[in-house]
Amino acid sequence: MARIAGMPGPTAGSAAPVGRARTLAQVYRHFGEVDAARTSPLYERVAVALSESGEALRAIEAAPARKRHPTVILAALHAAAAIDTLLRMTDSVVAIAVRRPTRANETGRCAVLYPAIAEAARRAGANTVGLIDVGCSAGLNLNVDRVGITYSNGESLGDPSSPVQLSSSIVGDRPIPARAMPEVVARVGVDLDPVDVTDADDARWLRACLWPDQPERAARLDAEMALAATAPPLLLRGDAVEIVPDAVARVPADALPVVTTTWALSSFSLESRLRFLHRLDEAAVDQAVAWVSVEGVGVAPTIPTLGDRRASGHSIIGLALFDRSALRAEAIGRCWSQGRFLAWLADS
Helix, strand or coil, X not given: CCECCCCXXXXXXXXXXXXXXXXXXXXXXXXXXXXXXXXXXXXXXXXXXXXXXXXXXXXXXXXXXXXXXXXXXXXXXXHHHHHHHHHHCHHHHHHHHHHCXXXXXXXXXXXXXXXXXXXXXXXXXXXXXXXXXXXXCCCHHHHHHHCEEEECCCCEEECCCCCCEEEEEECCCCCCCCCXXXXXXXXXXEECCCCCCCXXXXXXXXXXXXXXXXXXXXXXXXXXXXXXXXXXXXEEECCHHHHHHHHHHCCCCCCEEEEEEECCHHHCCHHHHHHHHHHXXXXXXXXXXXXXXXXXXXXXXXCCCCCCCCCCCCEEEEEEEEECCEEEEEEEEEEEHHHCEEEECCCC
């Protein structure tokens, strides 16, 4: 096997003796098993596979010695493969891109939504709730009561036996309220293009929207989709401003409708956001309606901004209760990184 001229010496933990040049195969195996293993399972697998292929190693030797390092070759391979696939499958790639929007189903949202929904039910005196998620995508947030959530201060909420387990770090010294969410008697998703997790093509697209180098997120998404498939939500397709009244009407009369928006209103114009608020107000003529919002500072109408600046890097957790056209709105917390960090502000 050829040796590489000019290759950096062994790093700490290298299997090769110090002062002895490593073969190309050894360099790629070391890169995969030591360097990439810390950050990139995908590159780990590819680098090890390259180290075991004589044909691949001979192809790499066609590059100048200083350009044979795994970081260079893998980046070039990634780019070349992507370009080659795009050129060979242009029509298919473009058709999918035109037909489908990207989807984000960050599970950290449940860590924020669970205590906020429970707080809404407490304030309304509700024993049961109906969940309505606006901008729901696949409606995974509608299973907020069916996942387990652990917070960095040792608190936990939800189902500890659930196949979906989430975590969130607490910011500040105020604990998350420990109260359980009431029974959920309705789950309704609203989206311009909802995703049905029981449809194989839809499920495949959700997985494709994850970066391929994130096996933990992929495993968690599969667990979430499997959980959702055991009790698929009702998915309503269309403009949320027009559909929300119908969604509220799907909740049994003796349950509290809780409408949730998580980073959904930022795509609405200010006029549409105000109309959305008016629709919630109209729906509360015969029954109380709660709105839990997790939006950027100043995005959710009527929710106080706590003096925070817009585009400050965090979001405001808002709770609004509409009751016979009366409105009570409060900021009950802040969160960062899609719910991975949470500061609770409301009095228990």
